[in-house]
Structures are given as C-alpha cells and as structure tokens.
Amino acid sequence: MTSIKTIAVAGLLSMMAAAPAFAQEAIQEPGAFAFFYPNLDVLNGGAPTPAYRMEGLPPSVMQSYNERESGLAGPDVWHHRRVHHASSTMHDGRWHG
Incomplete structure (x- = not known):
C-alpha cells in the first residue's frame, strides 16, 4: 500500500510542477498583416x-501554368507532314522527294 501512495503522491507533485505549455503566436495581428501584405501568407510567418512568387515571371509562363492547373491545356503533340521518300511527289502544296 505504501508503494501505491508513493506513486500517487509523485504523480500529483509532477502534475503540479509541470507548467502548461501555450502556443506562441506567429504574428500578433494577422488581420493587419494580411491588409498591409496581401500577397504574403499569414499562416506561414510571411x-x-x-x-506572389509567380508575379515576376513573364505572361507566357502564367498562361501555361493557368492552363495546366485548370485542366484546359491540351496534349503537346507534334504534327509532322507526310513525306514520301520513294518518289518525288507533291503533297500539301510542296514538293517532296
């Protein structure tokens, strides 16, 4: 019985001695931060x-990124015209041979 009482007293003392841990806020005023820096992420500490990272890129990069993300970009396929190597024939308005 004395060992159970000793364990209980040790457990109570350790609970009383342990200080509660509080999360530290990353940004004091998240609303003010979002107002003054609209392109920075409040949750990731700015x-x-x-x-914002893509802002400095040329418009062609933005267009291809938007097409890819929206699912509107078609497959990249190279179309080759037919060439007849065996004979000199005209196909698609050009001489081949």
Whole structure:
C-alpha cells in the first residue's frame, strides 16, 4: 500500500510542477498583416504565396501554368507532314522527294 501512495503522491507533485505549455503566436495581428501584405501568407510567418512568387515571371509562363492547373491545356503533340521518300511527289502544296 505504501508503494501505491508513493506513486500517487509523485504523480500529483509532477502534475503540479509541470507548467502548461501555450502556443506562441506567429504574428500578433494577422488581420493587419494580411491588409498591409496581401500577397504574403499569414499562416506561414510571411512566406510568399505561390501567386506572389509567380508575379515576376513573364505572361507566357502564367498562361501555361493557368492552363495546366485548370485542366484546359491540351496534349503537346507534334504534327509532322507526310513525306514520301520513294518518289518525288507533291503533297500539301510542296514538293517532296
């Protein structure tokens, strides 16, 4: 019985001695931060959002990125015209041979 009481007292003392852990806020005023820096991510401590990182890229990159993300981009297929190597024939308005 004395060992159970000793364990119980040790458990109570350890609970009383342990300080509660509070999460530290990353940004004090998230609303004010989002107002003054609309392209930075409040939840990641001010890390740039993907839109902010792509802001400096040329428009062609933005267009291809938007097409790919929306699913509207078609497959990249190279179309070759037919060439007849055996004979000199005209096909598609050009001489081949």
